[in-house]
Amino acid sequence: MNNFRIIKNNIKDAFKSVFRNFSLSLASISCITITLILVGVAMLLSLNVNNFTEDIEKDVTIVAFIEKGTETSDINAIERHIRSLANIDSITFLSNENIRKEMSTESDELASILNQYDSETNPLLDEFLIKVSDVERISETAHQVEEIDNITSVRYGEGMVEELVKVFDIVKNITYIVVIGLSVVTVFLISNTIKITINNRKRQIEIMRLVGASNPYIKRPFFVEGIVLGFLGSILPILVISWGYIYLYQKMGGIVFTQVITMVNPDQVLFTLALELMAMGVVVGAFGSSWAVRRHLKI
Amino acid sequence: MNLVEVKNVYKQYKNGVTALSDINLSIPKGSFVFVIGSTASGKSTLIKLLYRQEKPTRGEVYVGGINVAKLRNRKVYKLRRKIGIVFQDYKLLPQMTVFENVAFALEIYGLRKSEVRKKVMTALEKVGLKEKFRSYPDQLSGGEQQRVSIARAIVNDPKILICDEPTGNLDPNTSLEIMEIIDSINKDGTTVIMATHDKDIVNKYRKRVIAINKGILTSDKENGGYI
Structure with missing residues (x-):
């Protein structure tokens, strides 16, 4: 019961801290937001490219x-x-x-x-x-x-098919690289934010230690804060990506240029994509903060 | 029963300075001890050894049954939960109210709000600051801030209260007020170890006085005065 209450307090405090250091948190959340939007776009692109390739492969x-x-x-x-x-x-x-x-x-x-x-x-x-x-x-x-x-x-259809598949493969690989690259950047940004939070709270950490807080207890709020930042940063991308894709799908009538290349139906992908983006925000937030805690929280 | 045992303790800092040499002392439960000495005498080092801010280079330090000398960093919290510490510079968090500053020490236990409130208000009552629980530290005088810091130190009913120059920043009258509070806490059964170089206080209260000079324990007298 006590542990549950402590974790509840941690989450509450993390939200408080996010709003207390609002400008800093906002900067961090914005970075996560931008990254996740790009990641979302890259994922949708990759999904559609996969779909195109499958379509073509079926027809060839x-x-x-x-x-x-x-x-x-x-x-x-x-x-x-x-x-x-x-x-x-x-x-x-x-x-x-x-x-x-x-x-x-x-x-x-x-x-x-x-x-x-x-x-x-x-x-x-x-x-x-x-x-x-x-x-x-x-x-x-x-x-x-x-x-x-x-x-x-x-x-x-000599040549054409192979060329198309090659181009799609290149696009797919580029999107993978972009997704990985952006994730690394986001981890770095979150870790930087948490580092600054740690520096801002040096005194608090010192007092916590003096009044008998264990090391995991001191570290946990920063970890939770990273998760909260990641979570908050994933909300806007989910909305933007979902609305954007649905709009695009309706505007294009579900196809790209020709009937041969169809778009993936939003109903099939958006829910999973939203969960993936949120999970990614949370994981990246947790990863970034634990990295910062390991490197900068000397207790 | 001795709450504190210091045996053959030496402390040498990395820069080569020897802060303490062959210190031996024991402090029974419920006693009040002044640790006196001039600046750089080693008294602060001795106090820091007791709450494991520093580790002895040699020797043993037992506080409340815990061998502090061998205590690993990640286990330090076990010791800190048994003691209360009061500093010269109060170490309050400016963005928190008086209530929150005191409650901060209880957060780690995950108590119910009502329990926290009861304990915090009891502690604030002991130091005479119950009325100001909503104030922020910068709205308080130095003496009041130190009282908040004492409330935080005793809110969890520690066995030992360690005070490192608690009156160092205060005028003589306020210092006496603070001393009164610390003395009353001792009378309630808490062992008090207080480093100070405030002659008036030491001479007025006539407690056990341990004097340290250049890292050596030079005198240890019951009902002693300032040398």
Whole structure:
């Protein structure tokens, strides 16, 4: 019961201290706020980039055209061969008749041209639609497929896909680095604030020690204050990021430039993101203050 | 029963100055002891050893059954909870009221508000400052500030009250007022050890007097006066 009361007092005192040293706390909270806003943006960006990449990966297909007149048994052999390759996720066979029928439904013009042919004269080629597991190795896989007998040609949007994935990877890595960098800066800023609080309270600490406060008891308020600073610093970023993202999502209609690249739905991510930002504020606050206490509170 | 035992204590500071040499003394429970000596005599060092602000270079110091000489830094609080300390410069927190300054010493125990209030008001009553519990230190005279500091030292009913020149900053009349309070605390059963170089007080109160000169205990007399 006593410990509970002491911790309750610690939290109360931490809030008091935050408001007592308001300008200092405000500076610190502002820094955390800015950092967490950037972190939030970076996290959302990273989430969306991941989403884009997944979208693209889902859509990327190798089309392997089969030489005209290839026997069904040979087609089966090709399928087995493709399945035996590494990096194959799925494979679908489309006969030229199916393709003709499907294409005929796309436009009347196309239909009128294709309807001149029947199954005997169909000029289209049978094909395999191949999905790969790792998009970054798509060109290697396409090349292997192309080598197989009776495959005339292979198409997979050469170059473009790999470039896009590479760009997204770079963006993702940069955001990770930014998030880590900013976290370090925030830890440093909080630790600096706590250091100043410690200096401001030198006399108080001295008296606490004289009246019999144990070392953990003396240290705890600073630790709690760091957590409180982190917590307070996370409120504004959560609001800004949530409203900002919802606004952007609605404004853009959930897509970026093309239908292919969709944005992550705010409902799916914002709650977790808010918790993560708050947790990050608290952890960074605790970390910064314990660092300051270890370095500057000599008792 | 002796509350304080000092055995063969030497204290040499890092700069080579020997502050205390072969000090031996014992202080029984309930007694009142003046520690006198000129500036830099070593009396402050002796007082600091008692509340473990300093550690002896050699020898043993027992306070309330605790071997202070071997007490680790993180265990010092155990000793400090058994003693009350009063300083020349009061060591009050200016941003806190009289009440809060005294209650500050009780915070570490996590007591109920009502208990804290009762104890603080009792302590303030003992030092005659009950009416001023809402004042801030800078609204008080030096003597009143010292009374707050005494209230803080006794609020937890310590076994020993250690006073390091408590009247050093005060005029003779106020000094006597403070002495009256400290004497009454002693009469209530608390052991008092007080470092001072206030001749008038020492001569007036006729307590046990331990004199230290150049780090050596030169005299130890019951009902002594200032040499």
